[in-house]
Amino acid sequence: MDPELLEIRRHLGSYPPFDDLSDEQLDRVVEQVEISYYRAGHQILTAGEAIEGLCYIRSGAVEVYRRTGDLFDRLGEGNIFGHYGLLRGRRVHYPAIAIEDTLIYHIPADRFDELCEQDAAFADFVELGRPRLDSSPERNTAREPDSNNLMATRIRKLVTRPPLIAEATETAREASLKLANEPTAALLVVDAESDDPRYTYTDAEGAAWQVRGILTDADFRERIIAEDRSNETPIGEIVRDHLIAVQSDETVQEAMLMMLRHNVHHLAVVHRRRPIGLVRLEDVVRFETQSSLYLIDNIFAQDHVQGLAALLPDVRRSAVRMIEEEADSRTIGTALSSIGRSFTRRLIELAEDSLGPPPVPYAFMCMGSMARGEQTLVTDQDNALVLDDSYSPDEHDSYFYALAKLVSDGLHECGYARCKGEIMATNPRWRQPLHVWQRYFTRWIDAPNPERLLHSNIFFDLDNVYGEERFVESLQEIVSNKAAESPAFLAAMARNALNRTPPLGFFRDFVMEKDGRQNNSINVKRRGTAPLTDLIRIHALACGSQAQNSFERLSDIAETQLLGPGVADRLSYALEVLSLTRLRHQAIDINEEREPDNNIEPENVPPKERAEIKAAFRALSDAQKFLRFRYPPPG
Amino acid sequence: MRANRGEKGWKGRAGDWQASLARRARASNSAELRDFYEAFPSDGEMPVGELPLVAIDLETSGLDPKRHAILSIGILPFTLGRIRLSERRHWVVRPRAGFSGETVVFHGITHTDTELAPEFQSVLPEILQAIRGRIPVVHYHPIEREFLDRAVRRSQGESFRFPVIDTMAIESRRYRHNWRSRLRAIIGRPPVSIRLNDSRIRYGLPPYEGHQAVLDALGTAELLQAQIAHHYSDSTPVGRLWV
Numbered sequence A: 001m002d003p004e005l006l007e008i009r010r011h012l013g014s015y016p017p018f019d020d021l022s023d024e025q026l027d028r029v030v031e032q033v034e035i036s037y038y039r040a041g042h043q044i045l046t047a048g049e050a051i052e053g054l055c056y057i058r059s060g061a062v063e064v065y066r067r068t069g070d071l072f073d074r075l076g077e078g079n080i081f082g083h084y085g086l087l088r089g090r091r092v093h094y095p096a097i098a099i100e101d102t103l104i105y106h107i108p109a110d111r112f113d114e115l116c117e118q119d120a121a122f123a124d125f126v127e128l129g130r131p132r133l134d135s136s137p138e139r140n141t142a143r144e145p146d147s148n149n150l151m152a153t154r155i156r157k158l159v160t161r162p163p164l165i166a167e168a169t170e171t172a173r174e175a176s177l178k179l180a181n182e183p184t185a186a187l188l189v190v191d192a193e194s195d196d197p198r199y200t201y202t203d204a205e206g207a208a209w210q211v212r213g214i215l216t217d218a219d220f221r222e223r224i225i226a227e228d229r230s231n232e233t234p235i236g237e238i239v240r241d242h243l244i245a246v247q248s249d250e251t252v253q254e255a256m257l258m259m260l261r262h263n264v265h266h267l268a269v270v271h272r273r274r275p276i277g278l279v280r281l282e283d284v285v286r287f288e289t290q291s292s293l294y295l296i297d298n299i300f301a302q303d304h305v306q307g308l309a310a311l312l313p314d315v316r317r318s319a320v321r322m323i324e325e326e327a328d329s330r331t332i333g334t335a336l337s338s339i340g341r342s343f344t345r346r347l348i349e350l351a352e353d354s355l356g357p358p359p360v361p362y363a364f365m366c367m368g369s370m371a372r373g374e375q376t377l378v379t380d381q382d383n384a385l386v387l388d389d390s391y392s393p394d395e396h397d398s399y400f401y402a403l404a405k406l407v408s409d410g411l412h413e414c415g416y417a418r419c420k421g422e423i424m425a426t427n428p429r430w431r432q433p434l435h436v437w438q439r440y441f442t443r444w445i446d447a448p449n450p451e452r453l454l455h456s457n458i459f460f461d462l463d464n465v466y467g468e469e470r471f472v473e474s475l476q477e478i479v480s481n482k483a484a485e486s487p488a489f490l491a492a493m494a495r496n497a498l499n500r501t502p503p504l505g506f507f508r509d510f511v512m513e514k515d516g517r518q519n520n521s522i523n524v525k526r527r528g529t530a531p532l533t534d535l536i537r538i539h540a541l542a543c544g545s546q547a548q549n550s551f552e553r554l555s556d557i558a559e560t561q562l563l564g565p566g567v568a569d570r571l572s573y574a575l576e577v578l579s580l581t582r583l584r585h586q587a588i589d590i591n592e593e594r595e596p597d598n599n600i601e602p603e604n605v606p607p608k609e610r611a612e613i614k615a616a617f618r619a620l621s622d623a624q625k626f627l628r629f630r631y632p633p634p635g
Numbered sequence B: 001m002r003a004n005r006g007e008k009g010w011k012g013r014a015g016d017w018q019a020s021l022a023r024r025a026r027a028s029n030s031a032e033l034r035d036f037y038e039a040f041p042s043d044g045e046m047p048v049g050e051l052p053l054v055a056i057d058l059e060t061s062g063l064d065p066k067r068h069a070i071l072s073i074g075i076l077p078f079t080l081g082r083i084r085l086s087e088r089r090h091w092v093v094r095p096r097a098g099f100s101g102e103t104v105v106f107h108g109i110t111h112t113d114t115e116l117a118p119e120f121q122s123v124l125p126e127i128l129q130a131i132r133g134r135i136p137v138v139h140y141h142p143i144e145r146e147f148l149d150r151a152v153r154r155s156q157g158e159s160f161r162f163p164v165i166d167t168m169a170i171e172s173r174r175y176r177h178n179w180r181s182r183l184r185a186i187i188g189r190p191p192v193s194i195r196l197n198d199s200r201i202r203y204g205l206p207p208y209e210g211h212q213a214v215l216d217a218l219g220t221a222e223l224l225q226a227q228i229a230h231h232y233s234d235s236t237p238v239g240r241l242w243v
Helices: A005-012 A023-031 A084-086 A111-116 A120-128 A137-141 A174-180 A216-226 A252-262 A281-289 A292-301 A303-307 A312-324 A329-355 A368-372 A391-413 A435-446 A450-459 A470-485 A487-496 A524-542 A548-558 A565-589 A607-630 B001-025 B031-039 B110-116 B120-131 B141-156 B167-175 B181-188 B196-202 B213-233
Strands: A034-038 A043-045 A053-059 A061-067 A070-073 A096-098 A102-108 A165-167 A186-192 A199-204 A208-216 A245-247 A266-271 A274-280 A362-367 A384-387 A430-433 A461-467 A505-507 A510-512 B052-061 B070-078 B089-092 B135-138
Touching: A005 A053, A005 B213, A023 A111, A034 B141, A034 B213, A053 A084, A053 A111, A053 A524, A053 B167, A070 A505, A070 B089, A084 A120, A102 A111, A111 A120, A120 B031, A137 B052, A165 A174, A174 A186, A174 A216, A199 A245, A216 A450, A245 A303, A252 A266, A252 A303, A292 A312, A292 A329, A303 A329, A303 A391, A312 A329, A312 A565, A329 A362, A329 A368, A329 A391, A329 A461, A329 A565, A362 A368, A362 A470, A368 A461, A384 A391, A384 A435, A384 A470, A391 A430, A430 A435, A435 A450, A435 A470, A450 A487, A461 A470, A470 A487, A470 A524, A487 A524, A487 A607, A505 A607, A524 A548, A524 A565, A524 A607, A548 A565, B001 B031, B031 B120, B052 B120, B052 B141, B052 B213, B070 B120, B070 B213, B089 B120, B089 B213, B120 B141, B135 B141, B135 B213, B167 B196, B167 B213, B196 B213
Parallel strands: A165 A186, A245 A266, A384 A430, B052 B135
Antiparallel strands: A034 A102, A043 A096, A053 A102, A061 A070, A061 A096, A186 A208, A199 A208, A266 A274, A362 A384, A362 A461, A505 A510, B052 B070, B070 B089
């Protein structure tokens, strides 16, 4: 590539879909770029006219309209437009107007066609307006959410810095000075290369060294002070000539076993023969305590609320780690929900310990995200008590109120805020015998009104946490049997699900609303995941699915004819994108020591994610429009 | 209406250019130069939007055409509607004399590059072919005009003159010769910069980093598109723009 065009190449190559092109493809694109300047207000594409190429915004801003005149999108630097027209007969579909002075790079239509043919990811991006869909079933089910991360994580993840290295000829005093500021409190002792090829490596200057062993704080105590040696002793004389090392791609578990086997607290991590770091037993233990399995064990080991509440930082660290290791949203959602349920169960056990055995059988059930297995780091409690029909309020309610209060207060301490809508077992309405619950559920479906629809949305994601499973099952059965047969109910739910709509996408550091307004941030739960799970719930109810998890519901829905071909996949993708976005931004909040929330700020969203989120919003918006037609009010 | 005063003046100049180009076509001893002059769109009444244009940028070893030499030439044919990168041309040439090397780092052209390069004389026919029938566009025309003139004198034994559109002169007219700039001078503020990248920024054009001839030619072509879109129109007679 000529150096003259590097500027253009660099710019194109940092925005999707060009960022994923091979160097050779990108060079070919750049070679053929055609450039035009448009003054603000100038029409760039006119509907119905022939379109010569894909438009890439090098600088400036452009608005794209639907033929109806509605704003379709507002685009800025690095965005593309014109691809819909290029894919459909090379005629302009959506007219485009420069809203600022704008420099456009045109990529000629033939080159565009060639890219679509040669590069599947490029084709997906321009056809679907988003990166390749990964809807393979393994992605959602392969990883066991509670599997011990020790099994899967490689030891090199625990290496944070190169090892401290000292030559065998250095004195104990010199070496201890080096160690003074070293957090691992250990260093590697090396010697000039010998005949023994083990652990021989070449450093950056080309000198060959052999690693003799690890020298730790303890060695100074035991071999210098305790044995009364001079601090001028060369460290080569005190180091144990037996290096315990682990290959960098071994698992954390293997490393831990090795330490236990050799009874050492330090391990050299090597890549082939080159040492890349030192890990301590403490590092491994700390890593393990952040795994969700360990957390759950630890939850059940606590005997009072304070102990449980003290685990909150561990919960957050464990979630942040899963997010950073790029687990999918379902894995994280399930893990966090399991943790949430464990807190709840343990609090119930502790409550029963202090209140005595329950006077009648009961089920403690959870609703909302915990029931769906979709919890994030920002979650409040939704719970209720279903009591045996032999329950008598006068005799038994004081017990169950006390139990509900202990659990609810405890959860609040553990980071699960009390529900603002009072959807908690502490509320007498939600502490009722089974037959009352059955009446509630039947009435909500038979005669929906705004308040009942709100309850349906919350209570129809339902799962048992503790106690009589059968109570909860009988309620789930009412929902799955009745809802599908009640068109009026489905129509009311559908209407209700349209109250919250997604924005159009992002424009620079703003969130773009459909009417063109711009906001600084967006609540991705309120405007994304919540309306999407509402919508999925309605289809799931319509097809009698008993699943609670939204992804499982979508695969049940995909088996039916409720949605067009591929729509369930598209919604699954949208849910994954929006959920991960929400989780990633909560991780950012925690890493920056802010209280995590559901807001995302566009400046924290890189270009690729923007394209994904925009596509997800569009999928949601399309699905909402369809909902209205699919479940029309009867008669 | 100060701009109009300049407008009255162009007719005389344009008339001069048309006559002078015709005279040069007749008088030249070089077939290539003759062809260049004959093909030149010399009618100053032609609307700029209909004319083929060509951005030219020279990288030189210094600013003095007597002492310094041309190191490279970048050429980019374009119109007000489109700049096609695939049509760009670039030559590195071997300086005859006076190559002090002081701008090597600036342009990224090394001695090795130039030692292996052809002399200006041998690429002149290709250059003339590449700009033939187009109105040249440059940023700060004295450099291109004087260096090309001197190089052609040296190789062909005759002078080389033709009209060019100078994007810096257009900026200068807008930002240096008006009441605002005089006001700035009175209150002691520095004049508005009319260097290429500074001018580009005023039109919302991205700054390009680097000083290769083709990149500067591209920067100049984009700047002219922007200037015409803001201050003139496609139907502006080219004679009002060239110098």
